[in-house]
Amino acid sequence: MKIPFGKPLIGTEEINAVTRVLEGPILVHGPVATEFEAAFANFTSAPHAVSVSSCTAGMHLIYFALGYGSGDEVIVPAQTHVATAHAVELTGAKAVFVDVDEQTGNIDIESIKAAVTPRTRAIAIVHYLGVPVDMPPVLEIARQNSLFVLEDCALAPGTYLDGVHAGLHGDVGVFSFYPVKHFTTAEGGMIITRHRDLAAKINHLKAFGVDRTHGERKIPGLYDANALGFNYRMSEIHAAIGVEQLKKLNGFLERRQENFEALSQNLQHLDHIRVLPQPRDHRFQSSYYCLGLLLDESIRSKRPEIMTALGTKGVGSSIYYPQPVPRMTYYRERYGYGVEDFKKAALISDGIIALPVGPHLNKSDMWVIANELKSIWKEINV
Numbered sequence: 475m476k477i478p479f480g481k482p483l484i485g486t487e488e489i490n491a492v493t494r495v496l497e498g499p500i501l502v503h504g505p506v507a508t509e510f511e512a513a514f515a516n517f518t519s520a521p522h523a524v525s526v527s528s529c530t531a532g533m534h535l536i537y538f539a540l541g542y543g544s545g546d547e548v549i550v551p552a553q554t555h556v557a558t559a560h561a562v563e564l565t566g567a568k569a570v571f572v573d574v575d576e577q578t579g580n581i582d583i584e585s586i587k588a589a590v591t592p593r594t595r596a597i598a599i600v601h602y603l604g605v606p607v608d609m610p611p612v613l614e615i616a617r618q619n620s621l622f623v624l625e626d627c628a629l630a631p632g633t634y635l636d637g638v639h640a641g642l643h644g645d646v647g648v649f650s651f652y653p654v655k656h657f658t659t660a661e662g663g664m665i666i667t668r669h670r671d672l673a674a675k676i677n678h679l680k681a682f683g684v685d686r687t688h689g690e691r692k693i694p695g696l697y698d699a700n701a702l703g704f705n706y707r708m709s710e711i712h713a714a715i716g717v718e719q720l721k722k723l724n725g726f727l728e729r730r731q732e733n734f735e736a737l738s739q740n741l742q743h744l745d746h747i748r749v750l751p752q753p754r755d756h757r758f759q760s761s762y763y764c765l766g767l768l769l770d771e772s773i774r775s776k777r778p779e780i781m782t783a784l785g786t787k788g789v790g791s792s793i794y795y796p797q798p799v800p801r802m803t804y805y806r807e808r809y810g811y812g813v814e815d816f817k818k819a820a821l822i823s824d825g826i827i828a829l830p831v832g833p834h835l836n837k838s839d840m841w842v843i844a845n846e847l848k849s850i851w852k853e854i855n856v
C-alpha cells in the first residue's frame with residue numbers, strides 16, 4: 475500500500491528505549507511502566523493512571539473490581555468495538571445495547587434513559603472516531619440512577635470536551651495502544667481516574683491480587699494473595715515504547731487534524747457521501763482517528779467495489795465498526811437481536827468507509843486519496 479490505513483511510526487528513540495530495557499535486569503514490574511503512567515497522567519491531567527496489557531483487559535478489570543456479575547447490566551452503545559461489550563459479559567453481567575446518534579455515531583442520550591432498569595449498574599460510552607460524547611447529560615442520568623460511568627477512550631487520546639481530556643468526565647477512562655491507534659505500545663492500555671481508592675484496587679487486582687509488590691517484599695519471593703486477580707500488567711518493553719511515543723503524540727495529533735481537514739476539503743465535490751465526523755462547536759475537540767466516508771443509501775451496495783478499487787490504487791481503508799455489536803453472532807444468538815434493531819448504528823456500519831488521516835501521511839496523500847475516489851466514482855458511474 476502506498477497509503478496504508480495505519481502505520482506505527484517507530485523511530486530510533488523507541489528502538490533505543492526498548493534496547494535499554496532488554497539490556498537491563500527488569501522486564502516487568504519496573505520503573506519504566508511507572509514512568510509511562512506518570513507521563514500519561516501528565517498528558518491528560520489525570521490524578522491517577524494505571525497501565526494495563528490492553529484496553530479490553532482494563533475494562534474487564536474495572537467491572538471485575540466493581541464486583542459485577544450475573545444479574546447486573548451495563549448500558550453499551552451498539553456502534554463500537556466488540557471489546558466494549560465483551561468486557562461486560564466476561565464478568566457474567568449483561569451488555570444492554572442502545573442505539574447511537576446518526577450525526578456523530580456516539581451513544582444516543584434518550585436511548586440511555588430508556589434502557590435503565592433496576593439492574594443497571596453502569597453506563598459505558600465510546601468516543602466514536604475520537605469525537606467526544608456530550609458528557610453532561612450522560613452524567614446527569616448516571617447521577618439520578620447512581621450509575622458508574624466508564625469511558626471507552628480507545629480512539630480518544632487527544633479528545634477533549636470543554637477543555638477536559640476524555641476519560642476524566644465519568645468515573646474511569648480506558649485507552650488502547652494497539653498499533654493503528656493514535657500512538658502505540660504494540661499491545662497495551664491505560665486506565666485513568668479521579669478515584670484514588672479505585673486506582674489502588676485495580677493496581678492490586680491487575681497483579682494476581684497479591685499483598686506485596688516486588689519492592690515491598692522484605693524476603694524475596696514471599697507474598698500472600700488476599701484477593702482474586704489477573705495478570706493484566708504492562709511489561710517494561712511495552713512501556714518503553716509508550717514513553718517515547720507519548721513524547722510525539724502532540725505532533726501526531728496536529729498532523730491528524732491537518733490531514734482530516736485537507737481530506738474533507740478535497741472531498742467537497744464528491745456526490746452521494748457524508749463525511750463523519752462533522753466538526754462540532756468549540757466544546758468538542760476531536761482526536762481525528764480517521765475520516766468516515768458515509769455512503770448514501772443509493773451507493774451503499776457498491777462499498778466492496780469501492781474499497782477494492784481503492785486498494786488496487788494503493789490506498790488503504792477500513793470499516794469502523796463492521797457491524798453493530800448486537801448483530802454479531804455471539805450477541806445475536808445470546809439475546810436474539812434482529813437485523814432491524816439499532817438502525818442508526820447499522821446505517822453507519824453498513825455504509826462507512828474509514829479513510830486514513832494518520833501522521834504517517836501528509837496533505838499530498840490526502841489529495842491523492844480524494845483524486846482516486848473521484849476517478850473511482852467515474853468508473854463505477856456514481
Ligand SMILES: Cc1ncc(COP(=O)(O)O)c(C=O)c1O
Nearest residue numbers: 528529530555557628650651652
Ligand atoms: C472502541 C474500542 N474499544 C476497545 C478496543 C480494544 O482495544 P485493545 O485492543 O487495546 O484491547 C478497541 C480496539 O480497536 C476499540 O476501538
